[in-house]
Amino acid sequence: MRYQYDTTGERFAETKSTAAFSAADTHTLLGALDELGGVRGLDTLDLACGYGDNTRLLARGGARRTVGVDSSEELIRLAREHGTGGPGRPDIEYLVADAAGLPDLGPFDLATAVYLFNQAPDRSSLHAMFRSVRANLRAGGKLLAIVPNASAFPHVDWSPYGVRILDRLPEGDAPLLKAHFVTEPPVPFEYREWAHADLAEAAVEAGFATVGWQPTRTPPADPVRDEAYWTAYRAWPVSSLMTCTA
Template sequence: MRFQYDTIGERFVESMSTAAFSAADTHTLLGALEALGGVRGLDTLDLACGHGHNTRLLARGGARRAVGVDISEKMIRLARAEAGGEHHGRIQYVVADAAELPRMAPFDLATAVYLFNYAPDRTALHAMFRSVRANLRDGGRLLAIVPNPGAFPHVDWSPYGVRIVDRVPEGDVPLLKAQFLTEPSVDFEFREWAHADFAEAAVEAGFSTIGWQPSRTPPADEARDEAYWTAYRACPVSSLMTCTA
């Protein structure tokens, strides 16, 4: 599970650019950043950055510094290639395990889009939150997009670009086997942590406040009308977790 994105690579980039769940996640994150007053002049950390989409969003928003971190060397190579010379000097990409993250600098804001669900066990989950807290200034914020548990087999997410195909009871929480619905589809897996597990780990790490917000959806258009997004909001893939250091 740790290095599955070394194999997924470009297919994940395709999913990010075409899947409805990814569009909803980006809209949710941008809304949360706007509600905080934006990122202009802030030092920002983007964990599980993948090919750097959200890292570049932070830089475009005026962040003084945008550091993207991912465990996958291949994803970091893609991120560096995607960035090119854009925002030269303000974007940095680092290969690192979020559960063993060094103290790189005090940051004002951290984002984590589908990071914590890859923690293989409770020890790693708590280590991830402690690493994030250690890299935030007092009063700094964490914005994390996390999957909603309990959907499979009762809810079908395939219209939105991802499908859960099996739940395997093992370890601290079930292992979910899933697919990104690209052409062809790409297999991946993650852990079905409850939101309460994330909150517990955040409190133990020293975050002072924990909050939750529902997924927001983009405006309807010809490809995805209001009925489509209404159906998505009834069984969204993710929620937004907000934490204050």
């Protein structure tokens, strides 16, 4: 089966490295990892790992074991080409798998999931994803998930931050959003607009003991992206951080 990111390949990696919203997501994830005391000595799982940027981040942080999982064969191929997490690090493990039916890979102390759950096509798949994550975590393990905020389109334009929503189709269990990354030429993609309440319900049903939310954090201002730029973004950001404890 082919997935939407199989056809974008290195263009997807380009969007992740240049888009402002992605820089904010990374800054948010790094802040959350720091609050946990880092990942040194932990067994870590990176879901929807894409070409492995966050997977390598975990490995460089000193994780004892790091596994990256994505449903796209093309993105996993690119991730493997990048190789290790850093000098002296063993190869990261990469696996092509559907997050709604993960094999037994753990147990892990920490799972990260950046834009995973918005790929669930229906409520059954959404709940299956959370159950798969929970089954691979130790008791007390953490899930850190970057998830899109709902109800922005058509009220806000994220084009200055690297993504543009084109249409919202109310169908199925959650609306389908048509979008593209603001590159030249644009890179199209689509995702499901799950409400935070839907995500929390799925997490609780899967057996997570706690569910919490944190707002997006933005990087320090610089000459290209000044404080006014980030202030406008924080007023209605692309994403939030969902935190769950097993």
